[in-house]
Amino acid sequence: MxxxxxxxxxxxxxxxxxxxxxxxxxxxxxxxxxxxxxxxxxxxxxxxxxxxxxxxxxxxxxxxxxxxxxxxxxxxxxxxxxxxxxxxxxxxxxxxxxxxxxxxxxxxxxxxxxxxxxxxxxxxxxxxxxxxLGVEPNSSGFTKAALVKGMAGKNKSIKNALLDQSVVAGLGNIYVDEVLWESKIHPLSMANQISKYKLGQLHDNINALIALAIAERGTTVHTYLDANGQTGGFQKMLRVYGHQGEPCQRCGTPLEKIKVTGRGTTYCPHCQVLYK
Missing domain, CATH: 3.20.190.10 (MutM-like, N-terminal)
Incomplete structure (x- = not known):
């Protein structure tokens, strides 16, 4: 999508x-x-x-x-x-x-x-x-405080919470996997158990990742094309999505892929901390 x-x-x-x-x-x-x-x-x-x-x-x-x-x-x-x-x-x-x-x-x-x-x-x-929908990344309404408040009421995995669009809108499977890797958060972590400090890092990484992906004209991993029929460029920068079994670029541990509420989810079992 x-x-x-x-x-x-x-x-x-x-x-x-x-x-x-x-x-x-x-x-x-x-x-x-x-x-x-x-x-x-x-x-x-x-x-x-x-x-x-x-x-x-x-x-x-x-x-x-x-x-x-x-x-x-x-x-x-x-x-x-x-x-x-x-x-x-x-x-x-x-x-x-x-x-x-x-x-x-x-x-x-x-x-x-x-x-x-x-x-x-x-x-x-x-x-x-x-x-x-919730607020967009890189908007005035998307503050660290807003993310902390939104996640406090989410008794579900952080992967699921970011995908449901009610706190922060615009993220899908690709960018959620990527931003959780950047933030060193396990996708099965309970959203309401992650510290304010760690959610602050997640906030900053969401903004940075989305801005970079827009600058690179999006990600083409299946059929996505822009209105000129051109592919994106961010697929060359993906760290975890689509790289299951490959060594983590941070620690070298093989990346694993699991299902989180029916969505394929790739992560590093060593780098990404499980909060529960």
Missing amino acids: PEMPEVETVRRTLLPLIKGKTIKEVKLWYPKIIASDPLEFTSQLAGKKIVTIDRYAKYLLLRLSGQLTIVSHLRMEGKYRLVRASDPKGKHDHVQFVFTDGTGLRYNDVRKFGRMQLVKTGTEKIVTGISK
Whole structure:
């Protein structure tokens, strides 16, 4: 699943491709992609202009004229690309925004898990899944105190707590494994048993890791591509994710892989301390 760095990279690469374009019509080849009413979705978008693209955590926010916003979640394998509107439809193309200049923005999704929802601009944090999210890394609301307070109420593993998005939003399986390794915290540690000092280190490492991953244009380990069809670069910097059985880059101990609430989790059994 694209995580915050990948979605931010999609935003940055997609914006110059479509900003200022006017939507002529919308073609829904798989209407279930639309979480709001499909007929209302297509009818309200005709004649609207792409103003800008924002992002919150793993959500893209396509801002349109007329105070409308398309809230888009890519889920596992969703991708956007700009094509000629007349190009043949691909097998996994499900939505096309046809622009007045003859180009088209295609949404492609092999698993069909991604969703789009049309809302009034400014209501996205109330009426969409964003309402359930915590604060983002590197935001003013993501303080050490906020992380400590949030984890104090989590009677679950730190891996699970970071994945549930309610305290800090935007992290997924890849970056949680990486940041726990950086912080020397075992993924099965109970979130409410980790010291304030150690959570402070975790806070700083989350901010640093996400900033670096964004600078490297995200991580491609499966199918992730940006809006230009390019892969990310952070996969070359992964320390634990995808490296099970290899020596830990810190101590040389072979990295182990376990399941944590159904998610494959790689860690160092020597470096990463178990708090329970």
